Amino acid sequence: MAFNKPAIDMPKQMPEERIHNFEEVARGYTKELALEEAARCLQCKNPQCIKGCPVNIDIPAFIKLISEEKYIEAAKKIKETNALPAICGRVCPQENQCQKFCIVGIRGDPIEIGRLERFAADYERDAGVEMPEVVKDSGHKVAVVGAGPAGLTVAAELKKSGHHVEMFEALHVAGGVLMYGIPQFRLPKEIVQAEVQYIKKLGVDIHLDNMIGKLYTVQELFDEGYESVFIGSGAGLPRFLNLPGENLSGIYSANEFLIRTNLMKAYRFPEYDTPINIGEKVAVIGGGNVAMDAARCSLRLGAEEVHIIYRRGMTELPARHEEVENAEEEGIIFTLLNNPTKFISDGRGNVKEIELIRMELGEPDDSGRRRPRPIPGSEWRLPIDTVVIAIGQSPNPIIQQTTEGLETTRWGTIITDEETMLTTIEGVYAGGDVVSGAATVISAMGAGKKAAQAINEYLKKKES
Amino acid sequence: MYKIVTKKELTPNVKFFEVHAPAVAHKSKPGQFVIVRGKETGERLPITIAGTDPEKGTVDIYFAEVGKSSTELGLLEEGDSILNFAGPLGNSVKIENYGKILCVGGGVFVGAMLYQIEAFKEAGNHVTAVFGYRNKDHVILEEEVKAIADETYISTDDGSYGYEGMSIVEQLLEKNKYDHVFTIGPTSLQKNLSDMTKPYEIPTNVNLFPIMVDGMGMCGACRVTVGGSTLFSCVDGPEFDGHEVDFDELIMRMRVYNPQEKIAMVVKKMEAEQ
Numbered sequence: 001m002a003f004n005k006p007a008i009d010m011p012k013q014m015p016e017e018r019i020h021n022f023e024e025v026a027r028g029y030t031k032e033l034a035l036e037e038a039a040r041c042l043q044c045k046n047p048q049c050i051k052g053c054p055v056n057i058d059i060p061a062f063i064k065l066i067s068e069e070k071y072i073e074a075a076k077k078i079k080e081t082n083a084l085p086a087i088c089g090r091v092c093p094q095e096n097q098c099q100k101f102c103i104v105g106i107r108g109d110p111i112e113i114g115r116l117e118r119f120a121a122d123y124e125r126d127a128g129v130e131m132p133e134v135v136k137d138s139g140h141k142v143a144v145v146g147a148g149p150a151g152l153t154v155a156a157e158l159k160k161s162g163h164h165v166e167m168f169e170a171l172h173v174a175g176g177v178l179m180y181g182i183p184q185f186r187l188p189k190e191i192v193q194a195e196v197q198y199i200k201k202l203g204v205d206i207h208l209d210n211m212i213g214k215l216y217t218v219q220e221l222f223d224e225g226y227e228s229v230f231i232g233s234g235a236g237l238p239r240f241l242n243l244p245g246e247n248l249s250g251i252y253s254a255n256e257f258l259i260r261t262n263l264m265k266a267y268r269f270p271e272y273d274t275p276i277n278i279g280e281k282v283a284v285i286g287g288g289n290v291a292m293d294a295a296r297c298s299l300r301l302g303a304e305e306v307h308i309i310y311r312r313g314m315t316e317l318p319a320r321h322e323e324v325e326n327a328e329e330e331g332i333i334f335t336l337l338n339n340p341t342k343f344i345s346d347g348r349g350n351v352k353e354i355e356l357i358r359m360e361l362g363e364p365d366d367s368g369r370r371r372p373r374p375i376p377g378s379e380w381r382l383p384i385d386t387v388v389i390a391i392g393q394s395p396n397p398i399i400q401q402t403t404e405g406l407e408t409t410r411w412g413t414i415i416t417d418e419e420t421m422l423t424t425i426e427g428v429y430a431g432g433d434v435v436s437g438a439a440t441v442i443s444a445m446g447a448g449k450k451a452a453q454a455i456n457e458y459l460k461k462k463e464s
Numbered sequence: 465m466y467k468i469v470t471k472k473e474l475t476p477n478v479k480f481f482e483v484h485a486p487a488v489a490h491k492s493k494p495g496q497f498v499i500v501r502g503k504e505t506g507e508r509l510p511i512t513i514a515g516t517d518p519e520k521g522t523v524d525i526y527f528a529e530v531g532k533s534s535t536e537l538g539l540l541e542e543g544d545s546i547l548n549f550a551g552p553l554g555n556s557v558k559i560e561n562y563g564k565i566l567c568v569g570g571g572v573f574v575g576a577m578l579y580q581i582e583a584f585k586e587a588g589n590h591v592t593a594v595f596g597y598r599n600k601d602h603v604i605l606e607e608e609v610k611a612i613a614d615e616t617y618i619s620t621d622d623g624s625y626g627y628e629g630m631s632i633v634e635q636l637l638e639k640n641k642y643d644h645v646f647t648i649g650p651t652s653l654q655k656n657l658s659d660m661t662k663p664y665e666i667p668t669n670v671n672l673f674p675i676m677v678d679g680m681g682m683c684g685a686c687r688v689t690v691g692g693s694t695l696f697s698c699v700d701g702p703e704f705d706g707h708e709v710d711f712d713e714l715i716m717r718m719r720v721y722n723p724q725e726k727i728a729m730v731v732k733k734m735e736a737e738q
Contacts (some may be wrong), residue, residue: 068507076724098521170680172501172508172548180682209550211680215487240694245685247694256683264507265679270731271509273533273675273723349716360570396681398699 006110008037012423015329019299021269022184025326026090031071034119038066040104044415049113050100054446055082055153055219059098059113066116069158075124078117083156084149084195084445086125087178090120090187092442093320104218121378125194131201138162140459143226144204145212145399149441150232152199153448154455159202166226167204169209171263176234177433178441180263183293185300186323189262213289218406218428228427229375229457230415232448236396240389241285245343250277250278252352252391254290261297265371279385282306286342286390287316292323294388295332300412306332306380311339311372312361337361337372342381353381395434403428413437419445420454429455465545468553469522474604476573477529479538481546489697494559494580495671495703498523498551499679502685506547509531510676510698511530512648514575515582523549526575526604532728534540552675553679561588563643566659567613568633570596570649570731574605577648578670581612590614592640594633596653600625613616630656642666648708651715658706670706672697688714702738 011027012018017167018025023413029037041063049059065074080084089127094100094114102110134269140163141427144151147169173179175192199208212218212233221229240246252260257276260266264274282298284291287310298306308327310317313336317324328334338356346352358378361370397410405416409423421431431447433439470482488498497512515524526738529535540546548590557580565584569577574595584591593613597603599622617636618626626632630653636642637660647657647670674686674697681699688697689710695701 169551172550173677180678184589209548210487211550211553214552215491234682238682238684240684240687242694247689249715249717253684256685259677259683265505269724271727273531273722273728275728278718278722349713349719381490390655397682447737 003226004104005040007109007112015062017232019330020157022300025185028122029115029119034116035064037112037116038063042103048103049098052097052101054442055449057081061409063116063133066120071120072124072127074120077296078120081336083153085117086121087195088413088442089114091182095321108168129198135160135162141226142455143168143221146176146229146232146234147174147206148232148234148432149178150444150448153451154230154444155204155451156199156202157238157449158455159204159273165204167206168212169206169208170206170271174206180259183262183297195405205259211402213402216335218403228458230451231399231430231434232432233396233399235393235438237394238394239394241340243340243342244343248343248345248351249349250385251343251387254294254388257388276301276305277386280304282386283309283382283384284388284390288318289323291321292319292327292388294390295327296330301329307335308332309335313337313361351384351387353383354387355379393438403424421451422454466542466549467545471542475602478604479527481525481544482522483549483719484521484522485549489516489518489521489523489578492516492523492552493556495557496550496552496554498554500546500622501548502537503547508677508679509533510673510679512573512576515579528572531725532732537635552697556701559583559587564590564734566592566636566642566645568594568647573648578605578609578647585612592636594619611628613692633660651718654706655711666705669703672702672704674714
């Protein structure tokens, strides 16, 4: 077996520096680093990496173009199947997708596909994106509800097929969770907006401040002449623990904490008007990517001591390994095998302490992870100024409640056909977190691609 | 962008805007609110809708300048545009013929109360209106409510105009039998009124406005305990049964950013002076 060179590291801001700013942590490959990494790719005849990609990017082809220093062509190759490469290159969990299947990875580090994708996309953006040729107008009109990763993907795909596409976004900016959820230091908002601009330049109209279900119902969209509607309204409803004292001031849902910080730019208060209270000691409840984001934002907002409180252990943390590593480097304290039982007031309506109970791991549960169970009598109290509850989100229910015939599961997710993303209403498709429950950006985009294909076929069938 | 068609300065810190937002105007109902953001750095401010003209495509709002974002919003003039105006959000008040109803509005919210009263009158109710203000200088919409309600009483906290404080409400509740009470105004007023109507067992609908960020069910900042359950004012309300609301918790939650509001105003003043 040939000796495999290790993967090329991506330059990062040093932890001691980056915990004081909101600038991007990972700085991206230079041309030289990208070429070096691309040279490691074996250009397999039977590439396995593509199997791991929810949007089937021709990975060996774009890496080959990078090797040939054809960076813009590389970006275009990716964009054939992925409208948002600068985003996916940053936030996809590549270790569980393309890179997991990489042949080079069997005996060493897999090719850093995500870093190369990011490099190509950033290179193209800096050079100025060329627009694809305008496709002849098909005469069909489609409404896309929600301008997050799923909706943006559907809109781009359908526009490329020549349809008239209009997007309806409830918030004051397009991008969904990419804008309100994922922090600036992991995904700069300028990059998200550049990708949104690309989709607008394709000819997609985006209506902001439009909350479907309130301003217009899905039925009213059909009445307005849209022939098909895609719902990508996301998982915006925060879950709470339902513990005593949870409504004390200083206790935020992760959504509120991240919306204030990212969308409303509370880290730039008072230049921006929206404030956030951070204090000295912060506890983030939960062990996923959102919890890591909230914990790392807390440090940057000026907290001195930030705990991740999770009921299982380090190996069970659902967050990406890379994010856990970043958090550890930055000094986040992992208070694991602990679960909150109640929140204690300072007597003036603010949270002062959390009561935690220590946990131990028992037998594996249905998910295969060892089931945590409380150790009786092990309660203890952690003094705290701010708590962020990051235990997951459910779908926002407004559209489901106002659309007759749209069937949902008992978790509030919209029921769809797995292959076509068709809902229980003819012409209405759905995808992303509103169907899957809170998941990844790329899986939402994968669902968007499937839906776009099905909508195309549906519109074609209507013609005949 | 949403154009300000008409602007009125009603008191030194209360402004009225008629905003061009045809789709919102078409859909709005009494009790619902809009989220307004005047400019890029502004907060998302929830403001209760106080009327619409679907033909003109306009929505009426009244707001008090209580913080930096609302003060800067108040600086916009007729012909200027508001950056964001999202709505209608929240649930509307159920308009039907309840019979004899008491409608209590307070402060800047009398505009939103008047919007409800118009709808209640149209549905055939006998409406007694009590509009309360801090003092004489803050009285607005007096003529307008008198023209619509069957009976109107004006009160001020200091008694400088009309009745003093909540005394008139006590008298009315003693003398009359109301089928339903509706209120929108400062949270302390809604709490006091709910306490007053409870012994009479009169169903009392309050319209809450806790701190909100998105106003669309995403953040949970506006969570309020109603009948022991945590609900979101933005999507489950903003109208609730006043006898079930935990007002003490709500009032504490509404004060949480008071220090920041002061900082923002001081910084703004310093910048203006430079």
